[in-house]
């Protein structure tokens with residue numbers, strides 16, 4: 001166990017599609033689990049990230065909790081990887097950046113189709129939204145980026161193999177080319 005690489009993952013403002021793509025490495029997961037031990041991630045349901053060798057972040061930074069989680073990952077993980085379009089450039093959630101936050105909230109909670117009781121939720125338990133959705137690297141330094149929506153399972157596998165072996169990550173063109 002001492003030689004295993006400790007890995008944590010988190011989805012910030014993402015759809016978990018990048019996590020699903022990680023699971024799509026299928027039977028190679030068995031091989032992977034011989035090399036890693038799992039820290040905070042959806043599979044373990046651990047809530048706090050501990051000291052880790054590798055942190056993998058999916059999703060853009062859309063609210064105060066995302067900022068908090070991301071800073072914790074940067075503090076606790078030796079190597080931080082941003083995977084997927086949302087983490088790299090805001091992706092789909094960043095479509096709201098074209099509008100004022102106030103207009104987005106009013107559209108969702110006052111003017112939207114089917115709204116019954118117009119009210120913008122303001123419970124203190126709900127994380128405050130940022131004015132704009134930010135890519136991960138605008139909040140903390142990131143060591144590696146993997147594009148795609150989501151990146152393919154093969155691309156994730158290539159990246160993980162390189163990182164776990166401590167060798168330069170060499171992604172073939174076919175794994176990072178998108179029509």
Ligand code: SF4
Pocket residue numbers: 013014015016017018058059083084085086087091092148149150151
């Ligand atoms: Fe989902 Fe695509 Fe964003 Fe990944 S990059 S979290 S698959 S929308």
